[in-house]
Amino acid sequence: MAAIRCSGLVKRYADVVAVAGLELTVAAGECFGLLGPNGAGKTTTIEILEGLTEPDAGDVELLGMRWGGGGAGGAADRALRERLGIQLQETQLADKLTVAETVRLFRSFYTSSHSVDEVLALVELEEKRGAWVGKLSGGQKQRLAVACALVSRPELLFLDEPTTGLDPQSRRQLWEVIRRFRAAGGTVLLTTHYMEEAERLCDRVAIMDHGKVIALGTPRELIASLGAEHVVEFALVDGAGRVPAPEELAALPGVQAVRPGPDRTALTVAAVHLAVPALLGLLERRGAELSMLATHHATLEDVFVSLTGRQLRDA
Amino acid sequence: MRDRPLVQLTLARMREFYREPEAIFWVFGFPLVLAFALGIAFRNRGPGELKIGVLRAPGDSVIAAALDRSPALAAAVLDSGEARTQFRTGRIALLVVPGDPLVYRYDSTRTESRLARLEADEALQRARGRPDVASVRDERVTEPGSRYIDFLIPGLLGMNLMGSGLWGVGFSVVQARTKKLLKRFMATPMRRSHYLLSFILSRLLFLFLEIAALVGFGWLMFGVAVRGSFGALALITVLGALSFAGLGMLVASRARTIEAVSGLMNLVMLPMWILSGTFFSYSRFPDAMQPFVKALPLTALNDALRAVMIDGTGLVRLGAPLAIVAGWGAVSVGVALKIFRWR
Ligand SMILES: Nc1ncnc2c1ncn2[C@@H]1O[C@H](COP(=O)(O)OP(=O)(O)OP(=O)(O)O)[C@@H](O)[C@H]1O
Numbered sequence: 286m287a288a289i290r291c292s293g294l295v296k297r298y299a300d301v302v303a304v305a306g307l308e309l310t311v312a313a314g315e316c317f318g319l320l321g322p323n324g325a326g327k328t329t330t331i332e333i334l335e336g337l338t339e340p341d342a343g344d345v346e347l348l349g350m351r352w353g354g355g356g357a358g359g360a361a362d363r364a365l366r367e368r369l370g371i372q373l374q375e376t377q378l379a380d381k382l383t384v385a386e387t388v389r390l391f392r393s394f395y396t397s398s399h400s401v402d403e404v405l406a407l408v409e410l411e412e413k414r415g416a417w418v419g420k421l422s423g424g425q426k427q428r429l430a431v432a433c434a435l436v437s438r439p440e441l442l443f444l445d446e447p448t449t450g451l452d453p454q455s456r457r458q459l460w461e462v463i464r465r466f467r468a469a470g471g472t473v474l475l476t477t478h479y480m481e482e483a484e485r486l487c488d489r490v491a492i493m494d495h496g497k498v499i500a501l502g503t504p505r506e507l508i509a510s511l512g513a514e515h516v517v518e519f520a521l522v523d524g525a526g527r528v529p530a531p532e533e534l535a536a537l538p539g540v541q542a543v544r545p546g547p548d549r550t551a552l553t554v555a556a557v558h559l560a561v562p563a564l565l566g567l568l569e570r571r572g573a574e575l576s577m578l579a580t581h582h583a584t585l586e587d588v589f590v591s592l593t594g595r596q597l598r599d600a
Numbered sequence: 601m602r603d604r605p606l607v608q609l610t611l612a613r614m615r616e617f618y619r620e621p622e623a624i625f626w627v628f629g630f631p632l633v634l635a636f637a638l639g640i641a642f643r644n645r646g647p648g649e650l651k652i653g654v655l656r657a658p659g660d661s662v663i664a665a666a667l668d669r670s671p672a673l674a675a676a677v678l679d680s681g682e683a684r685t686q687f688r689t690g691r692i693a694l695l696v697v698p699g700d701p702l703v704y705r706y707d708s709t710r711t712e713s714r715l716a717r718l719e720a721d722e723a724l725q726r727a728r729g730r731p732d733v734a735s736v737r738d739e740r741v742t743e744p745g746s747r748y749i750d751f752l753i754p755g756l757l758g759m760n761l762m763g764s765g766l767w768g769v770g771f772s773v774v775q776a777r778t779k780k781l782l783k784r785f786m787a788t789p790m791r792r793s794h795y796l797l798s799f800i801l802s803r804l805l806f807l808f809l810e811i812a813a814l815v816g817f818g819w820l821m822f823g824v825a826v827r828g829s830f831g832a833l834a835l836i837t838v839l840g841a842l843s844f845a846g847l848g849m850l851v852a853s854r855a856r857t858i859e860a861v862s863g864l865m866n867l868v869m870l871p872m873w874i875l876s877g878t879f880f881s882y883s884r885f886p887d888a889m890q891p892f893v894k895a896l897p898l899t900a901l902n903d904a905l906r907a908v909m910i911d912g913t914g915l916v917r918l919g920a921p922l923a924i925v926a927g928w929g930a931v932s933v934g935v936a937l938k939i940f941r942w943r
């Protein structure tokens with residue numbers, strides 16, 4: 286049975302279509318990532334799934350149930366909420382309560398739950414037990430928000446940008462929390478801006494733009510869809526020699542695609558050892574001088590750029 | 601073991617309140633400061649010596665001496681320039697211009713001046729030989745319950761119930777809404793009724809401290825007694841607190857920002873601060889306004905509180921004001937539940 290199934294989701298605000306006919310299926314036990322630039326509609330989508338935002342059209346099914354059964358705020362909805370763990374992008378928990386008091390408050394809403402100590406151990410916040418929420422660091426607050434989502438022993442966990450603004454170490458800690466939750470059989474739907482996070486954590490990702498899914502698959506599949514595993518980026522010193530035309534670059538051995546950008550040109554490349562010497566030779570013949578040359582393994586970021594022509598982070 | 605959601609929500613409310621020193625001051629400290637300051641400033645000490653000016657002219661010293669002989673008056677001889685400024689600034693209540701006839705110059709709309717005119721005339725007529733025709737005897741009493749502080753304490757109690765009800769509920773709800781905490785709660789199986797009830801419960805628990813502080817202070821500091829039963833007082837304050845908590849819920853039901861709710865709150869409270877007879881009797885307002893003034897919840901609450909504290913009236917005779925207070929509360933809660941914005 287699918288943990289999440291939705292189809293035809295539409296949500297319009299005054300002047301934007303935040304979600305434009307979205308289709309998703311997330312299998313039980315899967316970790317699914319929603320990826321996209323600011324304003325892509327990730328939060329709107331996840332909040333519709335969570336039953337917090339009313340869609341203009343479309344159908345949502347979670348764990349075989351639908352929202353609004355038995356009236357809004359009714360018993361059926363509460364029964365479904367018992368099985369979900371939710372972390373919202375913007376929630377600020379009460380500053381003047383301690384970590385333990387906050388978890389205990391959330392815990393009290395559920396019939397079955399972890400103890401306060403268990404869940405604080407899960408997110409490694411034990412030593413902050415008695416600290417006021419207002420005095421926590423950003424990363425600690427995020428972990429507390431995740432603790433409040435986990436306290437109910439959910440079957441399905443929704444995380445909206447759980448690691449935004451965290452340092453690499455805190456981010457890794459949170460990944461560990463999510464992995465452990467999955468290892469115990471949980472299903473996760475998360476949104477993120479971080480490609481690395483999606484690649485490491487998610488079984489499948491959907492790349493969103495302008496309220497639509499523009500690509501869907503495992504991170505491997507999506508990267509493979511570029512047709513090459515490497516990206517070579519270079520930039521030239523202004524005014525030195527003649528800049529090669531995209532067609533010339535595309536004709537180089539091993540090059541699959543060319544993406545000229547404002548400050549640099551990116552080549553999707555199947556074989557770096559063939560493409561780079563050929564590129565250098567071409568530039569030398571043109572009298573052009575490199576100011577930058579870099580290569581990396583293709584990422585989801587490159588997938589997004591190749592699909593939209595924009596960078597993900599500042600699209 | 602499972603925690604009870606209502607208990608945890610109420611505890612959270614109370615913790616958030618008592619961990620906020622400013623809130624403690626406004627709820628507990630401020631009314632006491634106000635009671636103390638006003639109680640001292642307006643203590644009943646009579647009008648004191650009335651200052652009277654005598655214009656510098658032939659015969660002024662005889663007149664001044666005659667006035668000074670009266671214990672209620674203090675006279676000073678003044679040049680016309682001085683006399684004009686002192687008269688205008690209210691430092692003298694009356695100016696006597698020597699001559700025949702004697703002229704009393706005063707503002708007849710000022711109680712003090714009219715009193716000064718009577719006293720001065722009495723002193724001068726007697727000095728010129730007017731006999732008393734009837735024999736009289738003065739009996740002086742001060743009635744506890746008739747002082748300004750006796751009037752003030754119940755009013756402050758009512759005002760405090762209004763303020764903490766509106767702020768306590770309105771502010772927290774809107775803050776939870778702007779911080780998306782309300783939305784986060786909606787993402788749990790929490791019952792909405794528990795959330796709203798937690799405000800009522802924490803209000804009731806703090807209420808007893810509020811009343812004890814203010815009534816105790818009035819009693820210890822100024823000897824303000826509660827003539828009626830404490831049971832009746834408790835019942836009225838509980839009703840008042842519930843009603844204003846309901847009004848707070850209504851004010852907060854849709855506002856999305858703290859600024860918006862603050863504006864609404866002041867819009868609701870300001871007229872009542874002025875009109876509802878907290879600091880002075882609302883009977884001073886024109887007759888045409890009386891029905892409106894009397895329909896306000898704070899007016900009704902203040903009336904009921906004063907009836908119990910000052911007159912010792914029993915609950916049975918307070919049906920009308922209590923019905924007004926309860927009615928406002930019930931209607932507010934009813935409307936608030938209909939239009940409440942839960943996210
Ligand atoms: N309450 C609202 N009223 C009006 N417009 C809204 C509202 N919520 C979202 N939008 C608009 O809908 C679009 C999608 O917003 P959404 O928050 O879903 O994006 P997102 O993908 O979560 O972005 P981010 O990465 O910045 O969190 C945006 O253009 C946003 O301005």
Ligand SMILES: [Mg+2]
Nearest residue numbers: 327328329374
């Ligand atoms: Mg978002």
